Amino acid sequence: MPLLAVTRDLSPAFEQCQLTHLARQPIDLARARAQHAAYQRCLASLGCQVERLPAGDSLPDCVFVEDCAIVLDEIAVLTRPGAPSRRLEVPAVEAALRPYRPAVHIAAPATIDGGDVLRIGRTLYVGLSTRTTGLAIEQLEGLVGPFGYQVVAVEVRACLHLKSAVTEVAPNLLLVNPAWTGDWVRAFDRLEVDPDEPFAANALRVGDALVYPCAFPGTRARLEARGLDVRPVDVSELAKAEGAVTCCSLVFEAS
Numbered sequence: 194m195p196l197l198a199v200t201r202d203l204s205p206a207f208e209q210c211q212l213t214h215l216a217r218q219p220i221d222l223a224r225a226r227a228q229h230a231a232y233q234r235c236l237a238s239l240g241c242q243v244e245r246l247p248a249g250d251s252l253p254d255c256v257f258v259e260d261c262a263i264v265l266d267e268i269a270v271l272t273r274p275g276a277p278s279r280r281l282e283v284p285a286v287e288a289a290l291r292p293y294r295p296a297v298h299i300a301a302p303a304t305i306d307g308g309d310v311l312r313i314g315r316t317l318y319v320g321l322s323t324r325t326t327g328l329a330i331e332q333l334e335g336l337v338g339p340f341g342y343q344v345v346a347v348e349v350r351a352c353l354h355l356k357s358a359v360t361e362v363a364p365n366l367l368l369v370n371p372a373w374t375g376d377w378v379r380a381f382d383r384l385e386v387d388p389d390e391p392f393a394a395n396a397l398r399v400g401d402a403l404v405y406p407c408a409f410p411g412t413r414a415r416l417e418a419r420g421l422d423v424r425p426v427d428v429s430e431l432a433k434a435e436g437a438v439t440c441c442s443l444v445f446e447a448s
């Protein structure tokens with residue numbers, strides 16, 4: 194079945210992005226666009242058909258499509274992002290997903306960002322971050338429960354999203370920053386980030402490969418020592434906007 198990667202071009206307003214844990218610093222938009230293009234080429238090299246959505250001129254964070262939807266095998270859950278400036282990003286992502294999945298929605302006043310949802314098998318771990326509310330987690334449970342998914346609310350500490358703190362890098366193997374995750378991760382085989390690289394837990398798994406920022410050589414060495422196939426990408430300008438590699442695409446089987 195073809196693998197689709199939905200991405201969205203960078204907004205000209207990218208520099209006005211939301212920031213929660215980072216100080217604002219100048220962003221080189223041309224360089225950010227070049228890095229985003231290389232990221233998309235990396236996805237294509239891994240077999241993804243990349244579907245690029247045009248940017249929203251007044252949607253600074255629209256490149257971070259992951260936050261707008263949780264794509265499961267059966268349905269797409271359209272989110273209601275926690276930052277009000279990001280809510281207008283959702284309709285374009287919904288239109289792109291509709292040919293592939295029935296769409297269901299998180300309703301106000303609940304809020305949730307896709308970056309807070311980590312799927313491991315039939316369980317969705319959902320981070321109670323500054324963007325995601327308990328009410329949204331309850332709604333998500335109601336939407337996905339009928340398809341056999343379990344939803345588990347988990348703590349997120351000192352970072353933007355759950356997937357800033359932990360991602361799955363191989364079946365049941367988690368890459369974690371232990372300072373930002375709760376005890377629930379102990380139920381899994383774990384690889385910890387290099388202590389000098391706190392932002393290094395976000396890896397995008399595509400098939401057996403990992404799209405991974407080149408900014409974290411210490412953690413990359415740990416991944417490769419476990420035999421993982423790491424495909425480095427330079428996302429330094431995107432990282433200034435508090436974005437990471439999972440945020441920039443929605444990858445799923447185009448059934």
Ligand code: GLY
Nearest residue numbers: 210211212434435
């Ligand atoms: N700049 C990404 C976010 O805060 O949502």
